[in-house]
Each structure stands twice: as C-alpha cells, then as structure tokens.
Amino acid sequence: MRSSGAAQEERPHSRSFVKEVEWGDMDFLLVDTPPGTSDEHLSVNSLLKESGIDGAIMVTTPQEVSLLDVRKEIDFCRKAGIKVLGLVENMSGFVCPKCTHENQIFKATTGGGAALAKEMDIPFLGEVPLDPRIGMACDYGESFFDHYPDSPACKALKRVVKGLAKGIGEEVLPDD
Known part of the structure; x- marks a missing residue:
C-alpha cells in the first residue's frame, strides 16, 4: 500500500535539515512542531537525539488538549533519550497593553503547565501572557524586548530565559 501523505515526504527534508546543514557554533535550535503526536514528532526526536542535542524545552497552553499533547511529547523525548530541560506555559493570560490588567x-x-511540570517531574520555567504587541513587533522586525521592557510578557520571557540558563549552568546577562 502506498501513502501519499505529507509526513512521508517531509522525513527526507527533516533529515537533511538536521544532518546536512553546516550549523557552525549554535546555542539553540528551536523546532516548532504542530499540535498532535505523529510519526513526524518521533522522526524529529530521533534525528535530534542523533545530532547530540542537550535537551528540549516544551511549550504548552493552559488548556487540557494542549497539556495532553505535550505530555505525549515529553514521553516521546524520554523514550528517545532526550532530556526535557523545562516546560513553559504560553498564553497563560491576556494582559491589556494599556492598563496591564490580566x-x-x-x-x-x-x-495548567505548572501542574504538568510537577506531574512529569520537569522544571517549570514560567508562564508567558498573551501580548498583542509581540506579534506587532515581529511583523515590523522590531525587538519586543527593546520597545516594551516593562511589559508583563517581556518580564515573563526574561524569567523563562533566566530559569533555563540556570538549569543548564549558563550565565545570563543581568537586566539593565
């Protein structure tokens, strides 16, 4: 039986992307996979494990359907021998840019993410609220951190980075 699914065609590309690209000195590679748990997730995990990665960071949203998917992805990582460095909860709330009410x-x-991290015995790196200015900054090629350093989302993202850095034994520059 022949399959013409997109996942079948993507595997060679994933392998080339991970194995045949000269990455040079790289601190982090972010791989954003679609929701769900497919053969592609298993293939990517396997390829990344072969490449010698230090670990993975999981990102969830507070809803149970997302938590279920991330729980399965954590299991995939563990089966592949990939250390889970931590979990981040994205879209943990909406912060009004004008009044900062959440x-x-x-x-x-x-x-949510905190309970899942505790259940799965992995570090909880923090909660990042929705802020529409993040998308706007990206659309305009601007730094959200430079333009909105006092926003709750910026502060939350910095806490996530500091928590991850501490967990992997790296230093992070102090705040300005």
Missing part, C-alpha cells in the same frame, strides 16, 4: 482567556482547568 484576564484568563484559556483557563487552566487541571492546573
């Missing part, structure tokens, strides 16, 4: 759009019904 509203829980995606309410965590089972404890």
